Amino acid sequence: MELANRRIVLGVTGGVAAYKAAVLARDLMARGASVQVVMTAAGQRFVGAETFQALTGQPVFSDAWDARIENRMPHIELSRRADVVLVAPASADFLARIAHGLCDDLLATLCLARDCPLLVAPAMNRQMWEHPATRRNVATLRDDGVGFIGPDSGVQACGETGEGRMLEPSDIAEHLCAHFTPKRFAGRRVLLTAGPTFEPIDPVRGITNLSSGKMGFALARALAFAGAKVTLVAGPTTLPTPFGTRRLDVTTAMQMHDAVMAEVGGADLFIGVAAVADWRVANASKSKLKKTAGGAPPDLQFALNPDILAAVASLPAAPYCVGFAAESEDLERNGQAKRAAKGVPLLCANIGHATFGRDDNELLLIDEAGLTRLERADKNTLAARLVLEIANRLEAAAPDRPKARKSRARRRGKHA
Ligand code: C5P
Numbered sequence: 001m002e003l004a005n006r007r008i009v010l011g012v013t014g015g016v017a018a019y020k021a022a023v024l025a026r027d028l029m030a031r032g033a034s035v036q037v038v039m040t041a042a043g044q045r046f047v048g049a050e051t052f053q054a055l056t057g058q059p060v061f062s063d064a065w066d067a068r069i070e071n072r073m074p075h076i077e078l079s080r081r082a083d084v085v086l087v088a089p090a091s092a093d094f095l096a097r098i099a100h101g102l103c104d105d106l107l108a109t110l111c112l113a114r115d116c117p118l119l120v121a122p123a124m125n126r127q128m129w130e131h132p133a134t135r136r137n138v139a140t141l142r143d144d145g146v147g148f149i150g151p152d153s154g155v156q157a158c159g160e161t162g163e164g165r166m167l168e169p170s171d172i173a174e175h176l177c178a179h180f181t182p183k184r185f186a187g188r189r190v191l192l193t194a195g196p197t198f199e200p201i202d203p204v205r206g207i208t209n210l211s212s213g214k215m216g217f218a219l220a221r222a223l224a225f226a227g228a229k230v231t232l233v234a235g236p237t238t239l240p241t242p243f244g245t246r247r248l249d250v251t252t253a254m255q256m257h258d259a260v261m262a263e264v265g266g267a268d269l270f271i272g273v274a275a276v277a278d279w280r281v282a283n284a285s286k287s288k289l290k291k292t293a294g295g296a297p298p299d300l301q302f303a304l305n306p307d308i309l310a311a312v313a314s315l316p317a318a319p320y321c322v323g324f325a326a327e328s329e330d331l332e333r334n335g336q337a338k339r340a341a342k343g344v345p346l347l348c349a350n351i352g353h354a355t356f357g358r359d360d361n362e363l364l365l366i367d368e369a370g371l372t373r374l375e376r377a378d379k380n381t382l383a384a385r386l387v388l389e390i391a392n393r394l395e396a397a398a399p400d401r402p403k404a405r406k407s408r409a410r411r412r413g414k415h416a
Pocket residue numbers: 193253271272273274275276277278305306307308309310322323324325326338
């Protein structure tokens with residue numbers, strides 16, 4: 001429950017995307033948040049307050065003089081009870097009103113009265129989004145510290161195509177999870193591998209393994225939540241790209257190796273989560289191998305693939321390296337041997353058949369200080385715990401690097 005104990009005021013303003021706010025309310029609650037909906041009058045033209053009341057189990061407020069709040073100050077009561085105010089959809093009119101500090105309805109008033117962060121997910125026609133008045137209002141709000149989630153571009157309800165669509169509810173919920181994650185990796189660059197590899201035998205056949213990519217993808221997401229700039233080199237998997245991640249798709253171990261070597265410069269952290277094939281077929285056929293009646297099976301020759309993790313760990317300016325080991329028994333002894341063989345400071349051992357394809361896992365971390373057990377949990381929870389463990393070790397090993405990079409970026413920004 002990534003949003004457990006988080007109290008969110010969800011503001012719904014007038015736009016057709018208001019129907020998606022109902023799905024968003026459900027998603028935030030499914031992640032453990034409590035959701036208090038506040039609607040503008042225009043918002044209620046699109047979706048009835050009863051819908052949100054039924055979904056959230058809380059009364060919906062829209063009137064600044066609502067008698068249900070004892071002291072008749074709902075703007076103060078509601079904003080004091082919130083950890084964050086999220087307005088989704090945020091219409092052009094609403095952005096204009098709060099950019100100017102207007103308090104002409106309950107939602108605008110509580111946005112001014114709040115002492116918690118304000119996030120907005122704009123939704124409007126592309127010309128309204130591009131209009132100089134909206135551009136000015138957005139710039140003002142950004143200067144005031146308001147966080148923008150989206151908008152997205154694509155086909156709009158009006159039939160036009162362009163920027164201004166509200167992000168999908170699940171993407172907005174991911175932003176909320178990121179919002180509440182301490183930024184232990186701010187300024188850090190992280191490179192990961194994940195998933196299986198596929199080694200062709202001929203154009204339609206190949207050798208692969210049962211890795212789903214779920215652990216590596218969950219780690220990429222957790223690192224992005226923690227503020228890292230994440231590049232994920234992914235073997236063949238149908239998983240969606242994790243939040244805040246740059247994804248490079250590869251198929252074979254050789255392609256994964258080449259992609260990692262091209263990207264590793266400047267990385268602070270490398271994590272090898274992929275289940276990389278140890279061998280490739282050296283005599284793969286360019287045309288499909290034909291089965292003939294009574295004929296011999298193909299004579300496959302194998303060549304050893306490069307060990308990507310060991311290659312990165314032995315670079316002269318190697319990033320902090322973390323390896324994974326999928327073992328079938330004796331995690332501790334096999335993990336320790338693998339840590340030494342690969343030359344990595346931290347190795348995460350797990351039981352191969354107890355993690356491949358599953359949504360949960362448990363890990364035994366092995367480093368120079370000894371053993372740390374991370375209990376069985378779903379892979380997102382486990383990834384968040386592992387990210388904290390890695391942050392502690394990385395901060396001890398390389399405390400100064402992000403600062404140096406940040407000040408370089410700041411200097412660059414000044415001249416931009
Ligand atoms: O040797 P083994 O495959 O068990 O090692 C697992 C660890 O090494 C994982 O971190 C995996 O991503 C990495 N690895 C690699 N390149 C290979 C084989 C494994 O990066 N060719």
